[in-house]
Amino acid sequence: MAGTASSCQFVYMELLERRIKQSGTVIGTNILKVDSFLNHQLDIALLCELGRDVYHHYQNCAVNKILTIEASGIAYACMTAQFFDCNVVFAKKKGAANQSADVYTANVHSFTHGNDNVIAVDRRYLKAGDRVLIMDDFLAHGEAIRGLMALVAQSGATLVGAAVAVEKGFQGGGDSLRQEGLEVYSQAIVDKMSESEIVFRPNK
Amino acid sequence: MAGTASSCQFVYMELLERRIKQSGTVIGTNILKVDSFLNHQLDIALLCELGRDVYHHYQNCAVNKILTIEASGIAYACMTAQFFDCNVVFAKKKGAANQSADVYTANVHSFTHGNDNVIAVDRRYLKAGDRVLIMDDFLAHGEAIRGLMALVAQSGATLVGAAVAVEKGFQGGGDSLRQEGLEVYSQAIVDKMSESEIVFRPNK
Numbered sequence: 566m567a568g569t570a571s572s573c574q575f576v577y578m579e580l581l582e583r584r585i586k587q588s589g590t591v592i593g594t595n596i597l598k599v600d601s602f603l604n605h606q607l608d609i610a611l612l613c614e615l616g617r618d619v620y621h622h623y624q625n626c627a628v629n630k631i632l633t634i635e636a637s638g639i640a641y642a643c644m645t646a647q648f649f650d651c652n653v654v655f656a657k658k659k660g661a662a663n664q665s666a667d668v669y670t671a672n673v674h675s676f677t678h679g680n681d682n683v684i685a686v687d688r689r690y691l692k693a694g695d696r697v698l699i700m701d702d703f704l705a706h707g708e709a710i711r712g713l714m715a716l717v718a719q720s721g722a723t724l725v726g727a728a729v730a731v732e733k734g735f736q737g738g739g740d741s742l743r744q745e746g747l748e749v750y751s752q753a754i755v756d757k758m759s760e761s762e763i764v765f766r767p768n769k
Numbered sequence: 770m771a772g773t774a775s776s777c778q779f780v781y782m783e784l785l786e787r788r789i790k791q792s793g794t795v796i797g798t799n800i801l802k803v804d805s806f807l808n809h810q811l812d813i814a815l816l817c818e819l820g821r822d823v824y825h826h827y828q829n830c831a832v833n834k835i836l837t838i839e840a841s842g843i844a845y846a847c848m849t850a851q852f853f854d855c856n857v858v859f860a861k862k863k864g865a866a867n868q869s870a871d872v873y874t875a876n877v878h879s880f881t882h883g884n885d886n887v888i889a890v891d892r893r894y895l896k897a898g899d900r901v902l903i904m905d906d907f908l909a910h911g912e913a914i915r916g917l918m919a920l921v922a923q924s925g926a927t928l929v930g931a932a933v934a935v936e937k938g939f940q941g942g943g944d945s946l947r948q949e950g951l952e953v954y955s956q957a958i959v960d961k962m963s964e965s966e967i968v969f970r971p972n973k
Contacts, residue, residue, distance in 0.1 A: 600891065601893070605858065605859065605861065605890075605891055605894065606856055606857070606858045606891075606893075606894040607843075607847060607850075607856060607857040607858070608856055609847060609850040609854075609855070609856060609857060610854070612847070613851065635839065635840035636839035636840040636861075639811075639840060639843040639844055640843055640844075640847045640857065643816070643843075643844045643847050643848060644847060647813055647817065650813075650814070651813070652810055652811060652812055652813060653810070653844065654809065654810045654811070655809065655811070655840065657809065687804065687809055689805070690805070690809065690810040
């Protein structure tokens with residue numbers, strides 16, 4: 566159960582929406598480039614504010630571990646983990662299914678690249694008794710989040726919810742996950758976009 | 770020119786050395802696994818202390834950008850960037866040479882995997898006028914650092930130096946770079962290791 570939204574959260578959410586409008590670039594109908602601040606160049610001050618806001622949302626959930634996926638989820642997860650005073654584990658992408666007794670693995674389909682990746686986490690770093698928050702910079706079809714959920718399920722840990730910076734609402738992954746009962750906190754939800762306009766979901 | 774070493778630095782360096790002795794695992798003669806705190810599970814509190822120490826070392830160098838490489842350099846770079854109040858840029862690994870007018874690229878040979886990777890940074894995020902600190906979690910033969918140096922050189926930015934958490938001194942990369950004039954600040958230098966013993970370089 567997440568904490569109640571405070572007025573602070575809306576300020577932070579607006580901060581990210583403003584930044585997306587100012588610095589994001591829409592290419593075609595599906596690609597939103599935010600690599601000037603979120604996933605190539607990293608605006609550390611912004612990520613810190615986003616992390617603080619994620620903490621406010623989940624602060625009453627006894628989170629003791631944040632699980633993300635390499636590479637672009639790492640910065641966002643680390644800046645947030647400071648507020649929870651907890652460790653981060655990032656799932657590694659493997660080229661092929663490298664099954665081993667020592668790791669949990671899951672398949673993640675990439676709609677962008679049209680291929681499948683196997684992601685893996687060492688069993689020592691995810692355990693029954695952990696209370697896990699999943700984080701990623703982007704949520705589109707939800708495949709990465711589903712892969713991370715599968716790792717958590719294998720470990721027997723408790724999944725508290727997910728936090729993402731930018732959800733592409735029009736691709737449906739976030740709403741499907743919510744319908745299935747997952748708490749998904751997205752800091753900006755793009756419901757419609759074109760090269761001339763980005764429309765955010767109000768009252769998230 | 771780096772700041773003068775303070776007594777604090779020795780405390781931080783000992784902190785990392787102790788952690789390596791306590792939680793690191795040596796496999797064969799070349800592999801030092803520290804994935805319980807540095808590059809799979811991330812001990813955020815430790816990384817924060819390491820970042821503070823890197824800041825103390827380079828605080829008088831007017832660093833305005835930290836350049837690292839995906840994936841395991843990102844956490845270390847981000848935690849450090851908070852002290853410098855600057856952005857991070859991480860070079861992306863590409864499977865093949867994907868030359869483009871928009872990116873700087875360099876080849877990085879991996880002795881571990883026996884292959885070459887092309888790394889790339891968007892030209893918009895590294896510019897003449899920037900004062901760049903290169904960071905990475907590990908320094909062995911120095912190939913990744915050399916690749917990042919090549920990107921900085923192409924951009925016309927000023928390279929201030931490099932900071933790494935763990936240098937495998939016996940593989941020679943760090944000392945070669947120092948002989949060529951690069952300021953390399955390593956927070957722990959392993960001069961000798963076996964499954965029963967890890968020997969650190971004194972008086973770094």
